[in-house]
Amino acid sequence: MVNADEDKSAYSIQTVDLTKVFAKKKHRGVLGFLRRNVEKEKSKSEGGEAVTIALDRVNLKVQSGELFGLLGPNGAGKTTLVKCLATILIPDGGTAVVNGYDVLKETTMVRASIGLVVGGERTLYWKLTARDNLMYFASLYKMPRKEAKNRVNELLEMMDLLDRADERLEDYSTGMRQKIAIARALLHNPPILLLDEPTLGLDPTFSRQIRNQIRGLCRDEGKTILLATHYMYEADEMCDRIAIINNGQIAVVDSSNRLKAMVKERELVEVACVNPPVGIEAELKAMCKDVDIVTLIQGDEAKSTPSRIKIIGEGAEEHIGTVIDALRRKKVQITSLNVGMPTLEDVFIKLTGGAKLTEGGEAETERHEAQ
Amino acid sequence: MTQSSLRSNYFVVWSEVTKNLKFLSAYPIVFVFWAIFPIFWFIPFILQGQALVGGLTSQAFAQVAGTPEFIPFVVIGSVLNSYVLSSLYGMGESIRREAYQGTLDYVLASPCNKSFILIGKALSESFTSTIFAFSQLIISILFFGIELTIGVIMPILFILVLLILGLYGIALVLAALSLRFKQAHDLAHSLEYVFYLFSPVRYPVESLPLWAQAIGKLLPLTYALIAVRSLMLLKQGIAAIYIEIGALVIIDTALVLVGFYLFNWMENKTKKSGTISQY
Numbered sequence: 001m002v003n004a005d006e007d008k009s010a011y012s013i014q015t016v017d018l019t020k021v022f023a024k025k026k027h028r029g030v031l032g033f034l035r036r037n038v039e040k041e042k043s044k045s046e047g048g049e050a051v052t053i054a055l056d057r058v059n060l061k062v063q064s065g066e067l068f069g070l071l072g073p074n075g076a077g078k079t080t081l082v083k084c085l086a087t088i089l090i091p092d093g094g095t096a097v098v099n100g101y102d103v104l105k106e107t108t109m110v111r112a113s114i115g116l117v118v119g120g121e122r123t124l125y126w127k128l129t130a131r132d133n134l135m136y137f138a139s140l141y142k143m144p145r146k147e148a149k150n151r152v153n154e155l156l157e158m159m160d161l162l163d164r165a166d167e168r169l170e171d172y173s174t175g176m177r178q179k180i181a182i183a184r185a186l187l188h189n190p191p192i193l194l195l196d197e198p199t200l201g202l203d204p205t206f207s208r209q210i211r212n213q214i215r216g217l218c219r220d221e222g223k224t225i226l227l228a229t230h231y232m233y234e235a236d237e238m239c240d241r242i243a244i245i246n247n248g249q250i251a252v253v254d255s256s257n258r259l260k261a262m263v264k265e266r267e268l269v270e271v272a273c274v275n276p277p278v279g280i281e282a283e284l285k286a287m288c289k290d291v292d293i294v295t296l297i298q299g300d301e302a303k304s305t306p307s308r309i310k311i312i313g314e315g316a317e318e319h320i321g322t323v324i325d326a327l328r329r330k331k332v333q334i335t336s337l338n339v340g341m342p343t344l345e346d347v348f349i350k351l352t353g354g355a356k357l358t359e360g361g362e363a364e365t366e367r368h369e370a371q
Numbered sequence: 372m373t374q375s376s377l378r379s380n381y382f383v384v385w386s387e388v389t390k391n392l393k394f395l396s397a398y399p400i401v402f403v404f405w406a407i408f409p410i411f412w413f414i415p416f417i418l419q420g421q422a423l424v425g426g427l428t429s430q431a432f433a434q435v436a437g438t439p440e441f442i443p444f445v446v447i448g449s450v451l452n453s454y455v456l457s458s459l460y461g462m463g464e465s466i467r468r469e470a471y472q473g474t475l476d477y478v479l480a481s482p483c484n485k486s487f488i489l490i491g492k493a494l495s496e497s498f499t500s501t502i503f504a505f506s507q508l509i510i511s512i513l514f515f516g517i518e519l520t521i522g523v524i525m526p527i528l529f530i531l532v533l534l535i536l537g538l539y540g541i542a543l544v545l546a547a548l549s550l551r552f553k554q555a556h557d558l559a560h561s562l563e564y565v566f567y568l569f570s571p572v573r574y575p576v577e578s579l580p581l582w583a584q585a586i587g588k589l590l591p592l593t594y595a596l597i598a599v600r601s602l603m604l605l606k607q608g609i610a611a612i613y614i615e616i617g618a619l620v621i622i623d624t625a626l627v628l629v630g631f632y633l634f635n636w637m638e639n640k641t642k643k644s645g646t647i648s649q650y
Contacts, residue, residue, distance in 0.1 A: 020645075022644070022645050023644065054645075080645075083476075086476075086480050087480055087642075088476050088479065088480050088642065089642055089643075089645055090639065090642045090643045092643075108482045109482075111480055111481060111482040112482040116476075116477065116480060118476065119473050119476065122472070122473040123472075123473040123474055123476065123477055124472075124473075124474065125390065125394075125472065125474060126472075127393070127394055127397040128390065128393055128394075132390070132393060135386065136386045136387075136390050137477065137481070139379075139382045139383050139385070139386035139387075139483075140383060140386075140477075140478065140481035140482075140483045140488070141481060141482060141483070142376070142379040142382075142383075142482065142483055143379070143382075144378065144379065144382075145382055148382075168397075184477070
């Protein structure tokens with residue numbers, strides 16, 4: 001429980017031991033339903049049901065006007081946390097307070113306090129125009145009609161889409177639809193924005209535009225922003241503080257610089273290669289036992305993104321020869337070799353025990369680096 | 372409720388209705404269907420009736436129905452049943468469509484009262500079924516000599532509103548089941564035949580065995596049909612149908628309360644299980 005003595009409004013967002021558990025669905029269809037019920041009885045008699053812990057006693061404090069990053073791989077619990085804060089999901093344990101309102105007891109006030117971007121472009125009515133979409137959602141936020149009309153025009157202008165306001169969204173590009181999704185979140189001018197992967201699937205130009213807009217909303221309008229992302233550079237560049245989340249648990253919360261300082265004394269060797277064979281990671285780990293981390297980040301052949309082997313820790317450089325020999329023996333093509341200081345990604349790898357980053361995240365990282 | 376909140380709630384209902392009508396206008400082929408389908412809907416029943424009784428009137432039919440005219444009897448059944456069909460399929464499908472489009476999360480995470488969104492959905496469905504019903508009625512007046520005097524229009528509209536309210540309760544139940552089970556189409560289909568069988572859509576309720584009549588008395592369509600036929604065919608005044616009106620009010624209240632309770636319960640249940648936006 002949030003301490004009664006503590007001022008609830010001291011933080012824009014505060015969670016205490018927030019927990020969300022989902023029952024595992026192994027079987028589908030009629031037979032699945034019957035089997036599931038049999039298993040349910042069985043697991044009950046064995047003292048428990050098969051579950052996934054999506055959020056495991058999450059404690060967060062986000063200050064007013066802060067751009068707060070929630071960084072984690074897919075399935076880490078980012079969207080679940082955002083949905084719990086947005087009252088779309090009901091948590092199973094703990095408490096969450098948004099803008100001073102309890103997400104369980106004061107849902108209407110929480111909803112009026114937040115602007116939500118989750119699920120991207122698919123969450124709009126594609127058969128309606130941009131203006132119709134925004135007018136509809138403005139009505140759900142109890143905005144008077146005249147005020148809604150003005151606000152919609154203002155936001156369309158801000159998104160540089162006023163001239164296409166009366167076109168159906170099915171004729172928009174992905175990036176344009178995402179801009180409308182952000183405009184929707186801003187309709188009622190909420191003090192808090194919950195943004196879940198707002199640049200997912202966007203090209204570099206739109207990504208940059210949207211990142212600039214998010215930064216501007218925080219800097220110029222003083223909005224509190226919770227930005228859930230799996231893009232390292234996005235969190236690194238934009239956020240005042242970052243929480244790294246993995247398997248539903250917050251591993252650490254700090255500023256990007258301080259997080260990087262956690263591993264900065266260490267050496268980093270990064271070998272980029274094409275199609276490394278299965279099992280190479282375990283093999284290299286066995287060869288480089290004295291370093292802290294040896295991890296393989298899978299690339300994406302379709303996007304010409306190479307895989308990367310990272311060796312982090314004191315004496316990492318001494319293992320360059322060993323790694324290259326091992327890869328050559330397996331006839332793996334090496335495309336580059338870098339020796340340097342660890343980045344936020346390496347902090348992430350260290351804290352999550354080498355949790356795999358997604359292909360999308362890597363591709364985006366590469367693209368960003370190329371800009 | 373303050374004037375501004377009343378106005379904002381009206382804006383929610385209005386926006387929901389216009390949104391749904393704009394969806395319809397995105398698929399113009401629907402209007403062609405609406406123009407043709409009403410004709411095919413009840414003509415087979417009329418022809419079947421004619422074949423059975425050997426003409427447009429029947430004394431045997433009059434003994435159970437109170438009127439010898441089979442065609443107006445069937446037309447009224449068909450027109451009112453249009454509202455049943457749109458209620459059974461409309462709202463559940465609308466909720467399912469929102470989930471499929473990915474908009475359901477946003478609709479349910481907005482601070483407005485969800486009842487007004489649901490009322491908006493129900494009104495859009497009623498709008499489409501009213502057009503459907505009017506098409507049938509116009510065809511009946513033009514081609515089958517159905518009489519509709521001005522004096523009975525208001526009482527009929529009153530009965531229609533009561534019918535729609537009860538059907539709205541059933542639609543809420545189906546929408547709630549759509550939230551939980553992701554589709555309620557088959558249940559709606561089964562309910563459609565429950566209405567056909569136990570309500571006097573094509574035959575008088577007296578034709579049913581007593582146990583079936585008892586089930587029919589739980590359905591709002593039964594009372595609406597008896598009331599409208601009394602007004603139109605038996606030329607009775609509104610005082611003669613006070614029992615039907617009373618029954619409709621009681622059934623409507625029960626259905627709407629159960630509908631809202633079930634919808635809120637299912638919404639919470641799916642928010643807890645994390646399946647609310649699945650489809």
